[in-house]
Amino acid sequence: MSTEIKAFVFDAYGTLFDVHSVKEKCEEFYPGKGEKISQVWRTKQIEYSNLRQLMGNYETFLTITKDALKYAIKASEEEWGEEKEKALIEAYLQLTHYPEVERVLVQLKDKTLAVFSNGSHDMLDPLIQQSGLSPLFDAIISVDEVKQYKPTPASYDHALKTLNVKREEVLFMSSNGWDISGAKNFGFRTAWINRNELPIEELNLAPDTIYSDLNGILKWK
């Protein structure tokens, strides 16, 4: 920890917000399949952002999230419908945040605090707004501003330029192993919020530090 951390930068989905808090809503529409739909939805959402980036075929994360939901519903042998999609996407704008988030952010209020997400502003902004966390953040940064999904180096570079700090002054938090690998690859310092007790990704890009929730990052204050 030789250089002082000036900016604490947080991934949104899975890190601040519980993406599986839509499970109940999925269950309501598709009884007995809420869990599966929620899981496949998330898996495909990440896969589609990777694939579109690789194919050079960018669409916003909102579009991708709708597409992933449609796939998840079909993979569960259920019927997609416009009304159900509308309601489930609405639920995605109201994901709950993890219990420790607000308390941790408040204790870091002297630092630059930012969200940096694959989410486009049309889904990210309402989500953070309804959570009541908005006043705690100095910046909400979306990859959509440069149309480069994480984990491309260009995406993290966009966050860095927006924040106007040095690379090594950033501590980046994500619960997603692939996102932590991408941030480390770019040169951020990284704290993997390993909420599900998973192994470290085998990409030769181990995180600088690992915590089970966001409380751990207060050591970097």
Added chain:
Amino acid sequence: MSTEIKAFVFDAYGTLFDVHSVKEKCEEFYPGKGEKISQVWRTKQIEYSNLRQLMGNYETFLTITKDALKYAIKASEEEWGEEKEKALIEAYLQLTHYPEVERVLVQLKDKTLAVFSNGSHDMLDPLIQQSGLSPLFDAIISVDEVKQYKPTPASYDHALKTLNVKREEVLFMSSNGWDISGAKNFGFRTAWINRNELPIEELNLAPDTIYSDLNGILKWK
């Protein structure tokens, strides 16, 4: 089918060869966990090739396959070991091919037949050699020759240039939805070998045709 198909190009893993034929070997070393290890191994293998491409951090598919195996073993709370890795990678060089493969290839022998895979030659060549299918192929093409994983357009372009045909004269076969999407995105004609009755990927790149195994492609002869 306005233009005649001159080259029939096959993905290897999952399309010609059953990647889960290593399940028994996994089960032998890790009783009760063979199925899970085999599944996670394949999932992570694909994920790592995507992530390394996105991060600009290329390693060969053999390295990635070893890394993915290591992750799968750890995720199953089992012990990785050098001897076990050696034996399981050896098994990966001896995957069984699907029952219809040889008969279909023989019937297409007047056409250009090629394998085009993310696999590096150090794993692809021994695999095809031991299968006895080698004499049926005109070319074994690996993305490693250009260090561009599928589904990047540059990877399919490499296959096209190697084959020296026109884009629309290629019929590309894969059982992997993401690979079929990438090939379609590039401009190949595509036959999705949907061995597991999955929904079409929601990427606005539907395959030209879908068959449950390779027999269907004989219609394109």
